[in-house]
Amino acid sequence: MKSKIMMVLLPVLALLAGTLAGCGSDTTKESQSTSSTTSTSKAEATSSDSPVTLTVEVFDRGIQGQPDLNNNTWTRYINDNFGKQNNAIVKFVPVPRSQEVDKLNVLMAAGEAPDISFTYDSATVSRYANMNGILQLDDLLNNNGKDLTNYLGKKVLTYGAFDGKQMAIPAKRTSLAWIGMFIRKDWLDKLGMPIPTTRDELYNTLIAFRDKNPGGVDGVIPWGVAATGMNYGYGNLIDSFWGKQSEEEFVTTPGWLKPGNKDAFKFLNKLYNEKLISPDFALDKTAKQVDADVTNGKVGFFSANWDYPLRQNISEPLKANVPSASFVPIDTFKNDEGKYKKIAYNENGISLFIPKSSKNAELAIKYLNWMSDPKVLFFLQYGQEGVNHNMVNGIPQVINQTGDNMQTSYLNLDYTLVVNGVELGDPEKNIKALAASAPGLEAVAEQSYKINTTDTYTGFFFDTPNEFNIKFGKTLGDMNNQMTDKLIVCKPSEFDSLYDKLVTEYMAAGGKAVMDENVKIYKAMQANK
Template sequence: MNTGVKKTTAILFSTALLAGVAAGCGSDDKKSGDTASPAASTAASAAPSGPPVTLTVEVFDRGVQGQPDLNNNTWTKYVNEKFGKPNNAIVKYVSVPRSQEVDKLNVLMAANEAPDISFTYDGTTVTRFAKSNGLYTLDELMEKHGKQLKSYLGDKVLSYGKYQGKQVSIPAKRTLIAWNGMFIRKDWLDKLGMPVPTNKDELYATLVAFRDKNPGNVNGVIPWATAAAGMNYTFGNLVQSFWGPMSEEEFVTTPNWLKPGHKDAFKWLNKLYNEKLISPDFALDKTAKQADADVTNGKVGFYAANWDYPLTQKIRDPLKQNAPDAKFVPVDTFKNSEGKYLKEMYNENGLFSFIPKSSKNADLAMKYLNWMANPEVLFFLQFGQEGVNHKLVNGIPQGITQTGENMQMSNLNLDYTLVVNGAELGDTEKNVRTYAATLAAGDQSYEKFAVDSYKINTTDGYTGFYYGVPNDSDVKYGKTLGDMNKQMIDRLLVAKPAEFDTLYDKLVKEYMDAGGKAVQEENIKNYREVKGKK
């Protein structure tokens, strides 16, 4: 498939670590809480003179029960000791309710009172601020004060923070970019003497065997669990495996319903449903509670969900209790006509940090973000001190439950580590293992599962095209089209096979007339603008 969209094959077992990361990983020679390296702090003799400058930085208030003062805790003390003092600055955190972050930012920006470093996960909001000339352009500031930051993030991540060719925000690096995963009962395959399926035909034969032979000897076997619940119990990369050749522009701007091969994908799913290979009442399962129950009760042979879903407590623990012999393994089974296992991944960026035009401390703000990109600083802010905030198990830091000022209000102190989303140990495999250990409460048996699943679900992967400009039609029609999309999936899967083609064409026409065509046309316009085409 000539999509033109950049495909990424994850280099999972990279040996190239970030410079100096080992010093920050709690080695035997030095505790991770010791931060004496010159990169982590500036010599006191070089500190600016005069009264200290106050640098304001946004922080989310997530309303965590028992949380410490967001301006006075282990992490803020570290920041002020290691960055504040050497730079003759006081770092003051301005709390913003997580559930109201965009609304609150709009008010602060309108009043010219936004923190010197503000952030949001909403790229459209950043673009809107940039469009109204409300943000600093950061190119010169980065060249002057942000070389470590620039090196750490790299051009690809930074490209998500550009507007009209200028750097207007600093995107955080997302260290784990896998999205959906697919999982199959290996113990059932072993009982049937069948191999792990590697393509659609093999999967179909496996699902039929699960249905007819019921290797788990369960009441109400479900070969493939699905649900009408968004992210979980999806179709994995099945749909992409049916797509035909497209140019980059077609791949990026064409609604999925119009992509070549998309109709065939849903016809295949319709066949599976009518042959009782898919959850019979999936359309009624709006919260995935039924699918969760089916999986954890040992009734399910195959399902697709987030790549890490089997590691989550709500799946892991009850499955162990109800079906202790069950063994799910990650699988890649939807091969396209080119022999690729095409699948969408998260973009490489996380939240967007920016400096409002109202800030009087733009240079200091960039110095702060640059300082944070140091591996030693990141390690402490994410994991703290060995023996106090974390313990090392096979070289992987695992958090120790904390209360009081040591508590982290978000996973890996996400709200204090603005340049990264996810564990950062300088190596993808270590990042995955750390994440798995945290999610699975230190159960090391899940580390291999996580590494295998991550590798599978970043192989032949692609990231979505980043326009950098909002699609006004999508804002206008997005809710309507999103609701229609769910209804279309439900109706097409349960339709009588003889009525499928007519129904598909009818529903797609209604979808395009309800706003799909307007969104597509604006996507084409924006794509050509970004690409410099007429």
């Protein structure tokens, strides 16, 4: 079953609500949009002696040695190849990555948000749209965004539509793999054991790792786990226990109530009490401890991002500490249907939008339309051959640099707004380019990507914010983490009663309200199809 689940809604500042609410009622949205577009055209029809300044958000990631975010190889290319041809100056407005939603709320409330603003939180965009704080983009895209529309395609654009109106432009996500699972192949070989392909086989393998300690290490950890949520989490183990549900049940019911979920946590509790997972995982909130355990050769199995063990901060120290160590990707959690279900990324990435306060909406769409040109995207991602990248077997490989040529995000993600991920115009080439970022481990990377894009489901996109999620989201998120830790470490004899007690408290603390509202929104969406 393929489904889509929206991220937890984040509250918008009261100041924002008051400011945007003053923009007008629903009945005036269309006239305001037309008026704004008209004023935009007038603003852009200025004399050639007075270039228009187009403001564009950019993440400030605070990376040591990063270049001036408004004056570097990439911004000069943008202004030389788009700005000059359109009598414009593209000015980038840095927003701290760690505070992106909070900062954006303040800018929106003050009417000072960049002409092109963005966020990874689609719920924030939905709220802005409901408050009439951003422009409807249908006409602007029809008139000035044909190349952009063709590049993104209808499916991706759907993620930016609210109540049938295009309110945001989602970037295209080209890499859909998310979570992977990895095991020490050298340990399996030493024990003469095959790669496990089921839960039971993995369980027996973990016992062998514990009892026979094939690495000969002090404090062997069969399965490395941390309390970080995704990296060093539980892979698709929990999903593999879930029983059949309708799509409505699957996307609206919290995990705690899904059939089989209790058995999944009972299994994790069994692993913990038999000393098969990291003993102090609940204290490891940053994954620093388990990172150290992995790179010191103590861990036999773990789950994380599909490319995690291929990253230099893991692969290089592991190779230095244990030259014979070899992690390989596996698929081991088969469900009752014989499938290895796992979550993957949706086809959309970051959401771009134009605030109602913008005077340069037409120019903003022209800019994104220009960016969707394959030649433009290639330069912004890879730069000049021999300077910013080398071609190896037809695949560009980035040359990491400092100064003006430095990319502060992977493949200049913060400047290539219309795409999240490698874009070489061919999915196979994209995968090979991803694999090229792990020199010497390219085949392992390709294998991991293939495994983790098979039998996948994606998050359901609710086109209406769940107000109860906004109200109770943080409380429920904190409870979710606490419940997970408590259930895994409790005594087996206490598990059943504790599970029932904690789930009852979770539902009473807002879980039921969120679920009921999800059902209501889901049914409304199906009725409007």
